[in-house]
Amino acid sequence: MKIGFIGLGNVGGKLSGSLLRNGVDLMVYDLNETLIAGKVAEGADAAENPAQLMRDCDAVITCLPSPAASDAVLHEMLPEITPGKIWMEMSTTDEAEVKRLGAMVIARGGAAVDCPVSGGCHRADTGNISIFAGCDRATFDRILPLLTTMGRRILHTGDIGSASVLKVITNYLATANLITCSEALVTAKAAGMDLNTAYEAIKISSGTSFVHETESQVILNGSRDISFTMDLVKKDIGLFQEVADRAGVPLEMNPLMIKIFDDAIARFGERELSPNIIKRLEEATGLDITAPGFPPEMSDDEPEEPGYEVIPQGSVRDRA
Known part of the structure; x- marks a missing residue:
């Protein structure tokens, strides 16, 4: 499975790094060419634009700063979406907006997932972050191995929009x-x-x-x-x-x-x-709220471990 990744900023750079560290075949794109070059040095392929990324990959992940950015990128990719393609929105976005964009993907025969992360950039860097995923169960099962490469605890939240x-x-x-x-x-x-x-x-x-x-x-x-x-x-x-x-x-x-x-x-x-x-x-x-002995930034002291699906307490799957 070839994966595309768009948005290599604070979070996206770390999530894509986890994919590369674990041997995923990855193609990347960002408006910042320096960020692209960094990922190419780690083993990724570079795309010229979002359309090429969707054309050449089985699934494309977007991790962008605003709903407007996601809208613009998806519209560039939309002509290249064919049956079997997957769009995975890892940005923090609006429920109604991700449903609207997801419907366009589904109308072209693709699958759409909103799968934002939670737990801090320091855990995104080590593959220990949590990931919510909103989509149909069949799509979730298809992307679960990919999600467990980027994150530790993976929760299927229901239909698209629920994760957002x-x-x-x-x-x-x-x-x-x-x-x-x-x-x-x-x-x-x-x-x-x-x-x-x-x-x-x-x-x-x-x-x-x-x-x-x-x-x-x-x-x-x-x-x-x-x-x-x-x-x-x-x-x-x-x-x-x-x-x-x-x-x-x-x-x-x-x-x-x-x-x-x-x-x-x-x-x-x-x-x-x-x-x-x-x-x-x-x-x-007029007070200075600082004290000695604290770190300037957070680091994750948990070792990277394989991710797993979290089953909600009391759910049908929990009782199975």
């Missing part, structure tokens, strides 16, 4: 936790607590979380480098708001979070690293 809904839900929760971790650390410092001790207290308590155990570390280091920026957070929680609005859910927390990030973007710029949301409180209090 769950992805923006998880990103909403992560953003809420980033804001609360920031408030907790600033309050700890203001109350006279040692920040190293405060970090450990939260880590070993009911207050811990994935976000605390990763992003709080780079906050305390001062690098604030989690390879994610404020404009991407704003996009993700905006997509979550759209899901809630379509479902008629009167959210209270998310509109406040959007307001907080709008303020931060106005102050620091949209490409500011997302953990620097804490700078709003650092400026308001």
Whole structure:
């Protein structure tokens, strides 16, 4: 199976690296020729454009920064989609949009999957990230070996679009936790607590979380480098708001979070690293929320292992 990969940025560069590291026959494309050259040096073939990628490959993965970018790329590939071809959308995108684009692929006899990742760039780099996949079961079974090469825990979420809904839900929760971790650390410092001790207290308590155990570390280091920026957070929680609005859910927390990030973007710029949301409180209090002994960026200390399908508790497959 020859695989195409479009979008070699922070996440896509790492996911495509996992494919190459594990011997997958890979062809790549990106607007940045330097990123293409890097993957060619690792063993990939280079495509001249997205259309060639779809023509020459069995499945094409897109990992792009916005729904608009995915739309543009898919329209370039659409004439080359024939029965048996697979489009795999690994971008964080809108449920309604991925359904719309997926319908075009299916109408031409291809298969469409939304399969976003979750777990941080450091886990994308080691093949230990989690992947959600929305598609029919037959397509899922066909692409499962590919997904388990890029990720550790693979969850079939249902029909196309379902994975994108769950992805923006998880990103909403992560953003809420980033804001609360920031408030907790600033309050700890203001109350006279040692920040190293405060970090450990939260880590070993009911207050811990994935976000605390990763992003709080780079906050305390001062690098604030989690390879994610404020404009991407704003996009993700905006997509979550759209899901809630379509479902008629009167959210209270998310509109406040959007307001907080709008303020931060106005102050620091949209490409500011997302953990620097804490700078709003650092400026308001005059406090420096850094401490010794924390890493400047996260690394995955789990060894790379074969991925596997996660079966939801209580599902028919769980009971089988």
